[in-house]
Amino acid sequence: MNKNNDFVATADEGLASSARVVKDPSRQRFVVLVANAKGGCGKTTMSTNLASYYAHKGQPVTLLDMDPQQSSNLWLRQRERNGKDDIHGLTLPIDAHFNASKLHAPIRESREYLVIDSPAGLSGPALDALLRIAHVVLVPVLPSPIDIRAATRFLQAIMLSPEYRRRPRRLAVVANRARERTRMYGQLQNFLNSLKIPFLVTLRDTQIYVQATGLGVGVAEIDEPTAKADQNDWRRVAEWLEVQRHLVGALPGFR
Numbered sequence: 001m002n003k004n005n006d007f008v009a010t011a012d013e014g015l016a017s018s019a020r021v022v023k024d025p026s027r028q029r030f031v032v033l034v035a036n037a038k039g040g041c042g043k044t045t046m047s048t049n050l051a052s053y054y055a056h057k058g059q060p061v062t063l064l065d066m067d068p069q070q071s072s073n074l075w076l077r078q079r080e081r082n083g084k085d086d087i088h089g090l091t092l093p094i095d096a097h098f099n100a101s102k103l104h105a106p107i108r109e110s111r112e113y114l115v116i117d118s119p120a121g122l123s124g125p126a127l128d129a130l131l132r133i134a135h136v137v138l139v140p141v142l143p144s145p146i147d148i149r150a151a152t153r154f155l156q157a158i159m160l161s162p163e164y165r166r167r168p169r170r171l172a173v174v175a176n177r178a179r180e181r182t183r184m185y186g187q188l189q190n191f192l193n194s195l196k197i198p199f200l201v202t203l204r205d206t207q208i209y210v211q212a213t214g215l216g217v218g219v220a221e222i223d224e225p226t227a228k229a230d231q232n233d234w235r236r237v238a239e240w241l242e243v244q245r246h247l248v249g250a251l252p253g254f255r
Contacts, residue, residue, distance in 0.1 A: 030245045031114045033134035035127075037157070038150035039120030042140040042176035044071040045209055047117035050138075050241075052079075052218025053234050055086040060111035062088040066130075067119040068095065079216030094119050100129035107133060123157060131163040135248045136241060138200075140176045141188065148188050155197065170244050172198040174237065177205035200240055201233040 034047045047063060054061040065072035076089040090106045107114075118130060131137070137158060141151040151173070158164050158171065173192055175185070192199050203209075208227050212219050219230045 028112055028249070029110060029114060030112065030241075030248065031110075031116065031134045031136075032241060033116045033118060033130050033137045034140065035116075035118040035122055035130070035137055035154070036139050036141070036151055037120060037122050037154040038147060041142050041147055041151070042174075042203070043067070043120075044075070044117055045176065045203075045213070046138060046140050046174060047072050047115050048075045048213070049209075049218040049220070049234060050237065051087050051113075051115045052212075053220040053238055054113045054115075055084075056218065056220045057238075059113050060088075061086075061113040061115065062090060062106075062110040064090045064092060064106050064110065064114060064116045066092050066094050067117055068093040069119075072117040075213060075216055077216075078214070082216050084216065094122070094126050098126055100125070100132070103129060103133060127157065128161050128163045131158065131161060131169060134169055136170045136172070136244050138237075139171065139173045141173055142176055143185065151188075152191060155195070159195075170247075172200050172240065174200050175202040177203065198240065201236050203233055204230055206230065 032050065034043050034050070036043060044067070047065075051061050051063040063072055063076060065076075070091060070093065073089060073091050076087060079085075079087065088109075088111050090109060092102060092106055116130065116134065122130070139151055139155060141147055155171065155173075159168075173188070175188070189199055208219055208222060208224075208230055212222055218234070219227055220234050222231075
């Protein structure tokens with residue numbers, strides 16, 4: 001067995017090497033890592049809305065909060081106070097003492113869809129450990145020169161990481177509160193096109209997200225006409241992810 005697969009095999013019988021029998025039902029787990037090394041770019045907004053989208057569609061989903069601020073976990077507690085218990089929540093804050101073995105338990109406990117809300121400053125061994133278990137990485141980007149440069153450096157760090165170079169994961173960018181037809185927006189598009197990284201959607205700067213967060217819900221669950229455009233954005237993200245999930249399922253040696 002390839003030594004790089006050892007962590008995956010020991011972390012979870014479902015995230016095993018290609019020598020495993022494909023019929024193992026836990027192999028159907030799909031892991032989405034929401035990440036950007038810069039803070040304040042909307043990782044929690046993306047993680048909670050994606051998890052709630054899956055829950056709203058009746059999919060078994062786990063939300064793993066690895067940010068020391070625990071914003072996703074607080075959102076989930078609010079959701080439970082409002083009577084919704086359809087998202088399985090786990091916490092594992094990354095700190096100075098983090099090591100890859102700490103991922104064993106949450107991977108074993110997670111449901112069919114696992115959404116990971118990662119912390120700011122993600123790099124080095126922690127980034128490599130999360131790339132090892134993720135099938136897709138979603139990178140939220142804010143519309144500012146500083147944020148776009150930070151996202152550019154982060155994407156480059158992913159592609160240069162040992163785990164990514166061993167087996168590339170699918171990457172995609174979501175612009176958060178960005179204005180289209182601006183110079184910086186165009187520069188980001190050009191950079192992503194040069195790397196062949198999909199630019200999925202541009203999330204609107206709207207109070208609907210603030211309202212949803214306060215209620216412990218996602219935009220997909222808000223029954224208001226004003227939310228239709230935003231719900232379409234999340235449908236597009238989910239559709240792209242579903243294509244990736246089927247591609248992963250067709251490649252038994254991917255894990």
